[in-house]
Amino acid sequence: MAIKEFFDIPARYKKWSMALMGVGVLSVIVGFILYGTGEEHGKRFWATMLQNSTYFLLIANAAMFFVCATTLAMGGFQMAFRRVSEAISVAVIPLGIIALVVLIALCVVDPEMYEWLHPGNDKLLLGKKGFLNSGFYIIWTILTIGLWIVLGAKMRKLSHELDNNPLPDVEAGRKYIFKNSVWASIFIVWFGLTAMSVTPWLWLMSLDAHWFSTMYSWYTFASTFVAGLALITIFVVYMKNQGYLEYTSEEHIHDLGKFMFAFSIFWTYLWFAQYMLIWYANIPEETIYFKSRVTTNHSKGAYTGLYWFMFCINFIAPILILMRRGSKRNYTTVTFMAIVIIFGHWLDFNQMVFASKFPEHVELNLFDFGVAAGFVGLIMYSTGRAMAKYPLLAKNHPLIKESIIHHT
Amino acid sequence: MAVKKFVVGVFTEEEPLFEAVKKVRKAGYKLHEVYTPMPIHGLDQAMGLRDTSIHTAGFLYAIFGTTSMLSFMTWCLTTDWPWNIGGKPHFALPAWIPITFEFTVLCACVGMVLTFCYLCQLAPFVKKHHFNLRSTDDQFTMVIECTSKTNEAELSSFLGGVGATGINVQVAETGWWLGRYDKEQKLFEGQSETVSA
Numbered sequence: 001m002a003i004k005e006f007f008d009i010p011a012r013y014k015k016w017s018m019a020l021m022g023v024g025v026l027s028v029i030v031g032f033i034l035y036g037t038g039e040e041h042g043k044r045f046w047a048t049m050l051q052n053s054t055y056f057l058l059i060a061n062a063a064m065f066f067v068c069a070t071t072l073a074m075g076g077f078q079m080a081f082r083r084v085s086e087a088i089s090v091a092v093i094p095l096g097i098i099a100l101v102v103l104i105a106l107c108v109v110d111p112e113m114y115e116w117l118h119p120g121n122d123k124l125l126l127g128k129k130g131f132l133n134s135g136f137y138i139i140w141t142i143l144t145i146g147l148w149i150v151l152g153a154k155m156r157k158l159s160h161e162l163d164n165n166p167l168p169d170v171e172a173g174r175k176y177i178f179k180n181s182v183w184a185s186i187f188i189v190w191f192g193l194t195a196m197s198v199t200p201w202l203w204l205m206s207l208d209a210h211w212f213s214t215m216y217s218w219y220t221f222a223s224t225f226v227a228g229l230a231l232i233t234i235f236v237v238y239m240k241n242q243g244y245l246e247y248t249s250e251e252h253i254h255d256l257g258k259f260m261f262a263f264s265i266f267w268t269y270l271w272f273a274q275y276m277l278i279w280y281a282n283i284p285e286e287t288i289y290f291k292s293r294v295t296t297n298h299s300k301g302a303y304t305g306l307y308w309f310m311f312c313i314n315f316i317a318p319i320l321i322l323m324r325r326g327s328k329r330n331y332t333t334v335t336f337m338a339i340v341i342i343f344g345h346w347l348d349f350n351q352m353v354f355a356s357k358f359p360e361h362v363e364l365n366l367f368d369f370g371v372a373a374g375f376v377g378l379i380m381y382s383t384g385r386a387m388a389k390y391p392l393l394a395k396n397h398p399l400i401k402e403s404i405i406h407h408t
Numbered sequence: 409m410a411v412k413k414f415v416v417g418v419f420t421e422e423e424p425l426f427e428a429v430k431k432v433r434k435a436g437y438k439l440h441e442v443y444t445p446m447p448i449h450g451l452d453q454a455m456g457l458r459d460t461s462i463h464t465a466g467f468l469y470a471i472f473g474t475t476s477m478l479s480f481m482t483w484c485l486t487t488d489w490p491w492n493i494g495g496k497p498h499f500a501l502p503a504w505i506p507i508t509f510e511f512t513v514l515c516a517c518v519g520m521v522l523t524f525c526y527l528c529q530l531a532p533f534v535k536k537h538h539f540n541l542r543s544t545d546d547q548f549t550m551v552i553e554c555t556s557k558t559n560e561a562e563l564s565s566f567l568g569g570v571g572a573t574g575i576n577v578q579v580a581e582t583g584w585w586l587g588r589y590d591k592e593q594k595l596f597e598g599q600s601e602t603v604s605a
Binding site: 272275276279280282297323325407 | 449450459463467494495497502503505506
């Protein structure tokens with residue numbers, strides 16, 4: 001079967017990605033003029049930037065985590081569309097640079113987002129100074145994003161290596177798989193030290209500097225991983241509709257749908273575990289986190305509506321809609337659910353940042369959506385370019401046949 | 409249950425099975441069942457079997473588990489015997505979620521196992537006829553039911569043509585019965601005949 005190896009970026013795709021990036025840049029400029037200076041030291045502006053840059057960086061990086069995790073698990077099914085996940089992970093480079101600028105600005109420009117920058121006489125903050133200080137924050141952030149980019153590029157390079165020189169024999173194939181596994185495990189170890197533990201504590205949890213939850217990083221990881229899987233699904237379905245990825249079939253979409261279903265439930269498990277333990281113990285310094293998020297008999301949280309809406313579209317919608325076998329094999333339903341999941345977890349990040357910094361009232365308006373649109377455009381642009389640059393099928397990979405005959 | 413006549417084709421390889429199933433169905437023979445030692449992906453579609461409904465049953469059991477456990481705990485702790493546990497409200501929903509979840513899973517899995525056993529007619533002392541004992545080991549067995557229009561000799565040579573290596577005609581009970589194999593098997597003794605392809 002003749003296949004279309006290279007993605008020929010359609011004019012409409014280019015136009016849309018450019019338009020969305022334009023909207024993003026415009027929103028950042030307008031937002032900076034409206035909120036960036038003056039009252040509250042531009043907290044409103046920086047909160048939006050923090051939410052969007054970290055969220056989109058983490059979901060683009062989840063694509064590389066998916067590639068590495070399936071490599072380590074000797075997974076074969078994803079090989080047919082592996083180049084799509086690799087292409088999405090290219091977006092980590094521009095997104096990482098933007099996030100780096102925003103995060104370092106939060107320390108250097110200091111719009112009073114991070115209370116721990118000025119501990120004063122606060123005993124708790126002084127006690128956490130070994131971890132929460134701008135030196136460690138900046139170095140760890142640079143290391144995190146830098147190594148994500150470098151190790152991701154190494155994984156992609158290993159994959160592209162085979163395109164023009166097929167493996168001569170089985171022994172070479174074994175060696176190739178082993179080399180892949182080594183680099184994938186290095187990425188996963190670093191991913192575990194950053195996205196699954198330290199980095200969300202620094203970037204997001206330290207917005208509530210007095211409060212802490214050991215589940216927090218797992219929670220953000222689950223949130224971004226399920227959204228990252230949804231992103232891969234959207235791109236795969238788009239490429240199918242454009243007539244590419246001839247060897248990817250509804251069997252692969254079915255498996256991606258299962259992943260989205262399973263990790264939506266995994267996210268809910270972590271969400272609930274964090275909520276219930278704090279609810280059960282009922283210690284004031286812990287329950288403070290939910291004061292602005294949940295309405296109780298004693299207090300009214302401004303973010304209650306947003307919080308439960310987010311819970312509904314992140315848990316109840318996936319579990320009910322993606323449960324049936326048929327709906328996981330239907331391109332329309334899967335795409336719809338992928339968009340719902342990405343939006344739902346974007347709202348999740350919104351409440352993570354805003355309910356901590358603006359506990360009195362919900363701050364969600366066109367500015368946030370404009371910035372988000374810009375990031376979506378950026379992901380579209382860089383993924384499209386990456387898909388056009390390299391063949392869409394890793395045709396010489398040892399596991400490619402397993403993926404083509406994959407059957408759920 | 410009715411005792412019927414079957415033509416049994418034994419395959420030693422997996423590959424010709426798909427082609428054979430396709431040809432048998434196209435020729436209009438009544439495919440009774442294909443017995444394989446391991447699950448073969450795609451064979452159910454090739455045979456034209458409908459999707460199992462066991463997952464729908466599982467969903468219903470799960471819904472039953474959720475609602476019954478939640479309502480039971482609600483009745484216990486708000487109406488029948490309200491307790492003050494650590495100053496929490498009587499209707500302490502978050503604390504009940506783990507129990508509800510576990511009971512949901514328990515109902516779903518136990519219910520599905522029992523349903524599966526019922527659908528496959530598996531239970532202690534329930535017996536079914538085995539067309540070929542080696543279909544649990546290394547052979548693939550295709551069983552075709554004879555109707556009034558079926559010509560056995562023709563069907564046997566047809567099966568030989570699609571790749572079956574051993575072909576025989578068996579008279580067997582289609583349903584299940586209670587009893588012991590060593591005794592019940594005698595019912596069908598002498599009713600099996602070997603036809604060479």
